[in-house]
Amino acid sequence: MTTIKIGIVGAGSAGLFAANELGKAGVETVDISIFEQGPKIENRHCPIKEEELACALCDPCRIMSGVGGAGCFSSGILNLNKNIGGNLGELCENANLNADKIIQQIDEFFVQNGAPNKIFDPLEKEKKEKLKELRRRCASVDIRFVPVKQRLLGSQKTADIIRSIQKFLESNYSIEIIPNTKVTTFDEQGNLYFDGEKKENFDYLLIAPGRWGMIWLAEQCDKLDIKTFYEPLDIGVRVEVPAIIMEQVCHIQRDPKFHIITHTYDDFVRTFCVNHKGYVVKETYSEKIAGVNGHQLTTEGKSENSNFAFLIRQQLTSPLEDTTEYGRSIAKQTSILGGYKPLIQTLGDLRRGHRSRKSLIERNPVQPTLKDATPGDIAMAYPYRFVKDIIEGLEILDKVIPGVNNNSTLIYAPEFKRSAKRIDTNSFLESKKIKNLFFAGDGAGMSRGIIGAAVTGIIAAHGIINKIKNEQS
Ligand SMILES: Cc1cc2nc3c(=O)[nH]c(=O)nc-3n(C[C@H](O)[C@H](O)[C@H](O)COP(=O)(O)OP(=O)(O)OC[C@H]3O[C@@H](n4cnc5c(N)ncnc54)[C@H](O)[C@@H]3O)c2cc1C
CATH class of the missing domain: 3.50.50.60 (FAD/NAD(P)-binding domain)
Structure with a gap:
C-alpha cells in the first residue's frame, strides 16, 4: 500500500x-x-512574569x-x-x-x-440564584447575557x-x-x-x-x-477597572459575555476576553501597529485590576467591503498618535473630549497595568460612530456592572480583531x-x-x- x-x-x-x-x-x-x-x-x-508583561506581546517573542x-x-x-x-x-x-x-x-x-481540572460553569446549581438575578438585570436594560461553560488554562500553564x-x-x-x-x-x-x-x-x-x-x-x-x-470587523477598546467591580459577574462566569445594541447607531457591541485580576498587554504587529490585548497569568489571577475588550462589530458593503484594510487603517492612525504605542485615556476624559495626560493618569484611582501606553485622545483616532458606541455601551453595561462607567475607568486603543477573509x-x-x-x-x-x-x-x-x-x- x-x-x-x-x-x-x-x-x-x-x-x-x-x-x-x-x-x-x-x-x-x-x-x-x-x-x-x-x-x-x-x-x-516569552517569559511572562508580571514585571515583564508590558513587553510580553512584542514581536521578538513571536507571540503569534x-x-x-x-x-x-x-x-x-x-x-x-x-x-x-x-x-x-x-x-x-x-x-x-x-x-x-x-x-x-x-x-x-x-x-x-x-x-x-476546573470548569467555570454559570449553569451549575450553586450559581442558579445569582445567574437568575444577573439575567434579570441584563433583561431590564436590554443586554443579552450569554452563559458559557469555560475552562481557563492561564498564561503560565x-x-x-x-x-x-x-x-x-x-x-x-x-x-x-x-x-x-x-x-x-x-x-x-x-x-x-x-x-x-x-x-x-x-x-x-x-x-x-x-x-x-x-x-x-x-x-x-x-x-x-x-x-x-470579507468578514465583519471587530474593533473597539480595552477597558480596565478595579477587579472588585467585576468580582460578582466573574464569579458567575469567568469570561462573561454581554451583548449590547447601542442606542444611536443600533450597533452590536460586546464584551470579549475578560481577564479578571489580569493585565493589559501590548500587541505589536508589523506595519508599526501597536494594539492591546489582555492576559491572565493563573486561574486565580494576581492583579488588582480586571480588563475586557469592548468590541463593535462592523460589516461593510460595496464599494468598500474591505474590513481588513479599514480596521488596519484605524489601528495605524491610533498607533501614529500614540507614537507607535497604544493610546490610554480615562473614560472621563474621553467623554469630556479631553486628552488624558501623564500627570492625570498618575493620580487616577485606577492605575494602568500596561505602563507602555501613551496618554492621549482616542477620539482623535477613532471614527465618531465608534466613540459614541463605546460611551453608550459602557453606560448601558454600568447598569449590570456598576462602576464600569466611572470617570476613572481606563480605556486603551486600538483593540481590534483582524478579520480574515x-x-x-x-x-x-x-x-x-x-x-x-x-x-x-x-x-x-x-x-x-x-x-x-x-x-x-x-x-x-x-x-x-x-x-x-x-x-x-
Ligand atoms: C494575545 C492573544 C490572546 C488570546 N486569548 C485567547 C483566549 O483566551 N481564548 C481563545 O479561545 N482564543 C484566544 N486567542 C485567539 C486564539 O489564540 C486563536 O483564535 C487561535 O490560536 C487560532 O488558531 P489557528 O490554528 O487558526 O491559528 P494560530 O494559532 O494563529 O496558528 C497558526 C500558525 O500558523 C503559522 N503560520 C502562518 N503562516 C505560515 C506559513 N506561511 N508557513 C508556515 N507556518 C505558518 C503561524 O506561525 C502560527 O503558529 C488569543 C490570541 C492572542 C493573540
Whole structure:
C-alpha cells in the first residue's frame, strides 16, 4: 500500500487538532507533516512574569507564531460552547458532526495534556440564584447575557500544555512537526513551496495559518482564483477597572459575555476576553501597529485590576467591503498618535473630549497595568460612530456592572480583531475549486478562538479521512 502524504501549514490550534484527529483515525499508511514558520514549543521564549508583561506581546517573542500558534501565550480561556468563536454548530451540522461532542473531546484532550481540572460553569446549581438575578438585570436594560461553560488554562500553564500535546502527537502517530519553515506558496497539484524554491508534494493539504498568515492566505487564494469573502470587523477598546467591580459577574462566569445594541447607531457591541485580576498587554504587529490585548497569568489571577475588550462589530458593503484594510487603517492612525504605542485615556476624559495626560493618569484611582501606553485622545483616532458606541455601551453595561462607567475607568486603543477573509469551501472545508485542498482556523475566516479553530481543524480532518477511506474502498 502506498503511503498517503498529508501536509499541514500552521501548528496552531487548527493544525494540531486536525493532526490529532488524522492520527487517531488509525489509517496506517498516512504520514503527516506540519510546517510551522515559528519555532517548536521548547524554543518559544516569552517569559511572562508580571514585571515583564508590558513587553510580553512584542514581536521578538513571536507571540503569534510557533507551535501552539497564537493561543500559546494567551490566557487560554476555552469557551466550551458552539455559539462562541464562530458558527461552530452550523459548521459541524453541515459536516454531519455533533458540535457539542467535538467540543467535549477537545476539552478532554486539553485536560489529558495538563489543563487545570476546573470548569467555570454559570449553569451549575450553586450559581442558579445569582445567574437568575444577573439575567434579570441584563433583561431590564436590554443586554443579552450569554452563559458559557469555560475552562481557563492561564498564561503560565498554556505553554506546558502545548508542550505535552506536541510530544503526544509526535510520539503516538506518524506526525512530524517541522519548525522554522515558512511555506511561501501552494498550488493546485498539492505542492508546498518553501524559501529557496524547495518544494514537496502531498496528496492532501490543510492550510491553517491563523491570523498571522491571513493576509498571505488571502493573497494565495487570489492567485489561485479561489473565492474569498470579507468578514465583519471587530474593533473597539480595552477597558480596565478595579477587579472588585467585576468580582460578582466573574464569579458567575469567568469570561462573561454581554451583548449590547447601542442606542444611536443600533450597533452590536460586546464584551470579549475578560481577564479578571489580569493585565493589559501590548500587541505589536508589523506595519508599526501597536494594539492591546489582555492576559491572565493563573486561574486565580494576581492583579488588582480586571480588563475586557469592548468590541463593535462592523460589516461593510460595496464599494468598500474591505474590513481588513479599514480596521488596519484605524489601528495605524491610533498607533501614529500614540507614537507607535497604544493610546490610554480615562473614560472621563474621553467623554469630556479631553486628552488624558501623564500627570492625570498618575493620580487616577485606577492605575494602568500596561505602563507602555501613551496618554492621549482616542477620539482623535477613532471614527465618531465608534466613540459614541463605546460611551453608550459602557453606560448601558454600568447598569449590570456598576462602576464600569466611572470617570476613572481606563480605556486603551486600538483593540481590534483582524478579520480574515472567509474562504469558499464545501461542508468539509475543502476548496470548491481545488480538490484535496482544505482550510481551517482563524486565518481562513472560519473561527475566532482556540476551540473554534480546533473544531474547524477536526472538520477538515474528517473530510480528508472520508476521502482516503473512499479511495481505499
Ligand atoms: C494575545 C492573544 C490572546 C488570546 N486569548 C485567547 C483566549 O483566551 N481564548 C481563545 O479561545 N482564543 C484566544 N486567542 C485567539 C486564539 O489564540 C486563536 O483564535 C487561535 O490560536 C487560532 O488558531 P489557528 O490554528 O487558526 O491559528 P494560530 O494559532 O494563529 O496558528 C497558526 C500558525 O500558523 C503559522 N503560520 C502562518 N503562516 C505560515 C506559513 N506561511 N508557513 C508556515 N507556518 C505558518 C503561524 O506561525 C502560527 O503558529 C488569543 C490570541 C492572542 C493573540
